[in-house]
Amino acid sequence: MYRTPSLSMIILCILLGLGGCGYNELQVREEGVFKAWADIEANLQRRSDLIPNLVATVKGYAAHEQATLEAVVAARSRASSLQLGPEELSSPAAMEALQAAQGGLTAALSRLMVVVERYPQLKASANFLDLQNQLEGTENRINVARQRYNRAVEIFNSGLRRFPANLTNRYLLQLERKEYFQATPQAGPLPQVNFNGA
Amino acid sequence: MFGGLSLAALLLLLSWPALALLSLPPLTALVNDHADLLSPEKRQLLEQQLVQLEAEDSSQLLLLTVPSLQGASVEEYALEVVERWQPGQQGLNNGALLLVAVKERKIRIEVGYGLEGVLTDLVAGRIIREIMVPAFRDNRAEQGVVDGMEAMILTVRGEFSRVALPAKEPGGDLFGVMVAALAGISFLGLIFRRRPLLASLATGGYGALLALVTPLIQGGLALAAVAAAAALGGLLMAVGALRFSVGRKPGGRRQGRPDGPRRSANHSVDRSRLNGEGREEGRAETSRGAGRGGGGGSGGGGASGEW
Numbered sequence: 066m067y068r069t070p071s072l073s074m075i076i077l078c079i080l081l082g083l084g085g086c087g088y089n090e091l092q093v094r095e096e097g098v099f100k101a102w103a104d105i106e107a108n109l110q111r112r113s114d115l116i117p118n119l120v121a122t123v124k125g126y127a128a129h130e131q132a133t134l135e136a137v138v139a140a141r142s143r144a145s146s147l148q149l150g151p152e153e154l155s156s157p158a159a160m161e162a163l164q165a166a167q168g169g170l171t172a173a174l175s176r177l178m179v180v181v182e183r184y185p186q187l188k189a190s191a192n193f194l195d196l197q198n199q200l201e202g203t204e205n206r207i208n209v210a211r212q213r214y215n216r217a218v219e220i221f222n223s224g225l226r227r228f229p230a231n232l233t234n235r236y237l238l239q240l241e242r243k244e245y246f247q248a249t250p251q252a253g254p255l256p257q258v259n260f261n262g263a
Numbered sequence: 264m265f266g267g268l269s270l271a272a273l274l275l276l277l278s279w280p281a282l283a284l285l286s287l288p289p290l291t292a293l294v295n296d297h298a299d300l301l302s303p304e305k306r307q308l309l310e311q312q313l314v315q316l317e318a319e320d321s322s323q324l325l326l327l328t329v330p331s332l333q334g335a336s337v338e339e340y341a342l343e344v345v346e347r348w349q350p351g352q353q354g355l356n357n358g359a360l361l362l363v364a365v366k367e368r369k370i371r372i373e374v375g376y377g378l379e380g381v382l383t384d385l386v387a388g389r390i391i392r393e394i395m396v397p398a399f400r401d402n403r404a405e406q407g408v409v410d411g412m413e414a415m416i417l418t419v420r421g422e423f424s425r426v427a428l429p430a431k432e433p434g435g436d437l438f439g440v441m442v443a444a445l446a447g448i449s450f451l452g453l454i455f456r457r458r459p460l461l462a463s464l465a466t467g468g469y470g471a472l473l474a475l476v477t478p479l480i481q482g483g484l485a486l487a488a489v490a491a492a493a494a495l496g497g498l499l500m501a502v503g504a505l506r507f508s509v510g511r512k513p514g515g516r517r518q519g520r521p522d523g524p525r526r527s528a529n530h531s532v533d534r535s536r537l538n539g540e541g542r543e544e545g546r547a548e549t550s551r552g553a554g555r556g557g558g559g560g561s562g563g564g565g566a567s568g569e570w
Contacts, residue, residue: 104562108562194388194392195385195388195389198384198385198387198388198389198392198566199383199384199385199388201384201388201566201567202384202387202388202563202564202565202566203384205338205563205565205567206562206563206564208338208563209342209561209562209563210562210563
């Protein structure tokens with residue numbers, strides 16, 4: 066009669082142990098990574114959607130800057146042709162390509178913003194100021210989404226390597242570690258201000 | 264041993280700044296004027312307007328003025344404030360923050376997800392650029408803050424109403440409570456299986472306790488009913504367990520059963536903690552004092568400006 070509680074305790078321990086094997090945890094964390102990535106993509110898309118309007122506005126005041134404007138349009142189409150599905154988040158090559166494309170767009174945009182400095186009328190126009198606001202806001206959102214995604218990836222990746230979960234993953238789930246989304250370290254050459262031109 | 268301890272302490276110290284980068288002033292009211300830009304009368308007037316807005320619309324606007332950003336960018340600082348102070352109602356995230364940093368001469372409007380539809384980056388940018396910055400440049404900081412805040416109130420008004428507030432407690436919690444009740448009653452019943460009356464008393468108390476901490480069950484009558492049901496359950500459980508263990512000696516199986524529900528109860532807690540829901544709910548419940556509404560979901564929407 067006194068043996069039975071200890072037996073039930075043993076069963077309890079085994080069941081609790083199974084609960085802590087990380088099976089559910091890993092899946093929840095991976096879902097967190099996917100969700101954070103969707104947020105990044107939405108914000109990249111948001112930025113891409115702003116560009117046609119921006120280009121049209123700048124063109125109205127600075128028609129001479131054809132080359133800079135075309136560079137932005139080309140970078141935009143390159144960036145928006147590239148999107149990563151959930152399973153590609155584990156591929157370093159795919160992530161690098163995406164980062165390069167988006168970084169190219171960031172660089173083209175910052176070059177455009179430098180050019181704009183030469184057109185006081187454009188800079189003062191309400192339309193342009195609004196667009197600039199929206200663009201800055203979107204860059205900030207991308208930044209926030211990127212940090213949250215990287216945090217989610219860190220949690221997921223370290224979870225993959227921790228003890229009981231690594232075995233669970235090896236033999237049951239077989240999930241792959243995810244790539245971080247790095248901040249663009251000013252891709253391409255720095256924009257140069259041309260003082261004697263225009 | 265000693266070296267290990269001090270190493271651990273050092274690591275803790277090193278990792279601490281990463282966790283709490285900024286020391287934020289305490290949240291005391293909707294208007295937090297730590298840079299002393301407002302006169303007491305204006306401060307009170309603004310506070311009244313914001314309280315009224317929250318009473319009518321449930322949307323929550325916060326004002327924070329600080330002498331300095333402590334080296335952070337205005338965007339980082341604002342996001343940190345919003346994440347800690349959680350403006351807006353839980354589930355709606357209909358809060359926004361107006362942040363003014365005097366030393367850096369920066370202004371930011373940080374907008375929660377719920378208000379992004381009306382207080383867009385564009386509108387926030389215009390409020391800063393066209394209303395606030397000119398006043399600040401004219402050394403009329405007080406007017407700038409008041410006008411900016413008023414513009415935000417006008418923009419936000421009508422987007423939400425008190426009526427549309429979602430129920431505080433989602434229905435999913437009922438399941439967790441049932442599991443906890445079942446597990447507790449089984450457990451207590453087993454422990455006191457040789458004293459059925461004591462078992463019934465213990466489970467009755469447990470039921471009452473559970474009912475007390477669960478917002479789903481309200482009113483004295485409902486509480487008594489739950490306690491009585493739990494007591495009856497405990498009595499039955501104890502009697503059943505006693506008969507079972509007396510009747511058959513190696514009855515280990517039967518006693519293993521309550522472990523099942525207990526494990527899943529543990530699990531659901533773990534999952535919600537991972538999602539950050541449990542933590543946020545807990546925080547919102549314990550510190551639902553001045554201003555903190557339990558919202559605070561923000562993806563960095565809003566606008567920044569400089570004067």
